[in-house]
Amino acid sequence: MMEYPVRVMTIAGSAAGGSAGVQADLKTFEELDVYGMSIITAIVGRHPETNQNVHLQSTEAIEAQFATAIKQVGADGVKTGMLFSKEVIEVVASLIQEKEIKTIVVDPVMIGKMNSKLLKDDAIEALIHQLIPMATIITPNVPEASILLGDRELHTVEDLKQAAVDLHKLGAKNVLVKGGRLEGPAVDVLFDGTTLTAFTAPRIDTVNTSGAGCTYSAAITAYLTKGKTVAEAVGLAKGFVTTAIEYGFSYTDIVGPTYHAATRKFGEAHPIKIEIVT
Numbered sequence: 001m002m003e004y005p006v007r008v009m010t011i012a013g014s015a016a017g018g019s020a021g022v023q024a025d026l027k028t029f030e031e032l033d034v035y036g037m038s039i040i041t042a043i044v045g046r047h048p049e050t051n052q053n054v055h056l057q058s059t060e061a062i063e064a065q066f067a068t069a070i071k072q073v074g075a076d077g078v079k080t081g082m083l084f085s086k087e088v089i090e091v092v093a094s095l096i097q098e099k100e101i102k103t104i105v106v107d108p109v110m111i112g113k114m115n116s117k118l119l120k121d122d123a124i125e126a127l128i129h130q131l132i133p134m135a136t137i138i139t140p141n142v143p144e145a146s147i148l149l150g151d152r153e154l155h156t157v158e159d160l161k162q163a164a165v166d167l168h169k170l171g172a173k174n175v176l177v178k179g180g181r182l183e184g185p186a187v188d189v190l191f192d193g194t195t196l197t198a199f200t201a202p203r204i205d206t207v208n209t210s211g212a213g214c215t216y217s218a219a220i221t222a223y224l225t226k227g228k229t230v231a232e233a234v235g236l237a238k239g240f241v242t243t244a245i246e247y248g249f250s251y252t253d254i255v256g257p258t259y260h261a262a263t264r265k266f267g268e269a270h271p272i273k274i275e276i277v278t
């Protein structure tokens with residue numbers, strides 16, 4: 001009998017260009033051989049005349065998608081991306097809680113690469129109090145970690161370590177602070193409540209990193225749901241996203257996508273240095 005893949009759901013925004021959001025998540029899930037489902041919270045696409053960029057879905061539409069996916073398939077793991085409003089966060093938190101989904105990855109998406117505002121200011125408290133405490137892992141980048149810590153400045157790996165320790169107090173079981181936006185090698189710091197682990201990849205000289213954060217957290221979700229430990233999942237996911245960034249490209253003069261298929265097409269994932277730090 002064929003063994004079915006584990007079932008993973010993304011609750012996030014649709015990024016029309018296919019580089020980020022739900023599209024990046026589903027491409028990543030497929031590459032990593034997990035069964036992907038999507039609950040779309042908002043449709044992101046800028047109207048050329050009105051300039052409207054975020055087309056929020058109703059909480060009813062979000063509940064309907066969730067109910068359908070659970071009834072038709074069920075879920076072993078979930079990741080959240082763009083949630084935009086307090087109301088959406090509240091509904092998503094209660095839906096996840098009701099179904100007792102074991103693996104919960106919260107990517108606290110706030111601002112897109114092209115400066116799209118993906119979380120309202122008045123939604124940050126709801127994220128902190130309602131969703132983050134349920135998370136198996138949260139994956140903030142530097143600007144997101146800074147906002148979650150009340151506008152703390154983060155410049156060095158030492159700052160990332162302290163940020164991971166302090167963010168852990170918000171109640172997530174694990175915190176991964178991603179240092180990709182600092183200078184030098186791309187160092188991310190994981191804190192599980194006891195141990196700090198640093199994951200290092202060389203800096204890749206490219207602008208085509210649209211959706212890299214989504215891809216990374218989707219890969220973490222896939223590996224965790226498949227039964228890897230948190231540190232294993234982060235290391236494997238960082239290898240996957242680093243390879244996708246290495247082969248990133250653009251069809252136009254606009255910042256382009258990472259190449260989700262890169263590990264499969266070009267062989268091994270990029271090696272990642274993993275070390276326990278103090």
Ligand code: PXL
Nearest residue numbers: 013014015020021044082112
């Ligand atoms: O990369 C962050 C992101 C997440 N989700 C959606 C997006 C973006 C960036 O544009 O559009 C829907």
